[in-house]
Amino acid sequence: MQVIHISEPIDYSKIENQNIVLAMGFFDGVHQGHQAVLSEAKKQAVKSNLKLAVMTFDCYPKMFFKKIKPDDVNYLTTVEKRISLFEKYGADIVYIAHFDKNLAKLSPQDFVDKYMVGLHAKILVAGFDYTYGKREIANMQTLPQYAQNRFKVIEVSKKTMRNEKIGTTKIKRLLNEGKIEEINCLLGYKFNFDGEVVHGKARGRTLGFPTLNIKPFKQQCIPGIGVYAVKVKYDNRWYEGMASVSHNETFGDNPLTIEINVFDFDQMIYGEQVEIEWDKYLRAPIKFESVDELIEQLNEDKKVTKMYFENN
Incomplete structure (x- = not known):
């Protein structure tokens, strides 16, 4: 598995010139909701005879939009831990994008052009709540407009347990409460x-x-x-x-x-x-x-x- 670090502006000489299935998300925790995205992306990759690439960021984008100090943000999984889990779930390539002010100021269209089309995505797989800018204009429902028929968009639906969404925020709350066995069920490991x-x-x-x-x-x-x-x-x-x-x-x-x-x-x-x-x-x-x-x-x-x- 290749691990490739990228930043804005992208050095496209680092990017392999081949079509891929691209799974996108921050994937902190790589919980069962994330695993559903990775599993669907792997299924599409096998079906299309393409490599599976996963793109994540090296830090939470919300730090830049909500002006949160890096030391005030905690993670369920480090970048290294996420990489090992991506490999377990079948990734061939992992792109670690450095999130900074240059990337933060990209418009939704620029982000799609550079970080989806530019990575040669032919099929894009992400969760129902994935965003790539302001939620009201850069969401999974608007993505086909920005894609302009250059790649196929597959949205993975919400995953629940006991009628509640499986999500990083909930897992962090349960972790603070010490509810390890419930957390392990949500993580799947x-x-x-x-x-x-x-x-x-x-x-x-x-x-x-x-x-x-x-x-x-x-x-x-x-x-x-x-x-x-x-x-x-x-x-x-x-x-x-x-x-x-x-x-x-x-x-x-x-x-x-x-x-x-x-x-x-x-x-x-x-x-x-x-x-x-x-x-x-x-x-x-x-x-x-x-x-x-x-x-x-x-x-x-x-x-x-x-x-x-x-x-x-």
């Missing part, structure tokens, strides 16, 4: 992200529950405060464990941390990258009156976590 193992205060080790302290990508969405059953991937091997997203209330007022007690793991891997898969919400954080009460609860959490993985 286990929510996961990478993080760096950093030094903590080593309290867990003194309690008999050593932890990996995780520093995620700065703009990574993380689960809400609570204790979770998780898996950690290091050196191509998965380990079971339990994670705490908390302020370590028992020990006073502390910054929010992600700490994971990894079962059957005793390696010192500071500075290394690990992948964390979030499987189940276990309980809310508790401020214990004593360290002994905390240790008793940690033993119970470990028992429940092990039982969960045994049954799943």
Whole structure:
């Protein structure tokens, strides 16, 4: 699979001179709604004997239109994670478009001419709510007018679960509430992200529950405060464990941390990258009156976590 970075104005020497099926969207989370777009695009590519290309942006376009600071925007999936998911769903080419003021000022017609026709799209597939400018004039209903019969437009309908739209905004809300199992149903895979193992205060080790302290990508969405059953991937091997997203209330007022007690793991891997898969919400954080009460609860959490993985 090719990954090609483009920006405005486009350097067309980077673009392969061949017709494609083009799937478009931001695809944060690559959830089941997004997967429906990718699946339809792949079906059209196979049917037409064309390569499947996917185009996404490197940051949220709304930052420029709503004047939001980059640090105030969080993502379910990094660009790298999205790329790996695109490959899983059959993409041959991924275009990562750099969204900046030059791209933001393009008219809908210019965007279609440059980023759809210019990429040699013969079939364009996107979700029902895809926009490429102001929603009232640059939507899927107006796209055929801008296409001018140069490519076919296929609109993928809204995907729902329990009569609610499957969408990134909803998933982020549920993530903040710690509803991991519901999120995993909406995603169609286990929510996961990478993080760096950093030094903590080593309290867990003194309690008999050593932890990996995780520093995620700065703009990574993380689960809400609570204790979770998780898996950690290091050196191509998965380990079971339990994670705490908390302020370590028992020990006073502390910054929010992600700490994971990894079962059957005793390696010192500071500075290394690990992948964390979030499987189940276990309980809310508790401020214990004593360290002994905390240790008793940690033993119970470990028992429940092990039982969960045994049954799943």
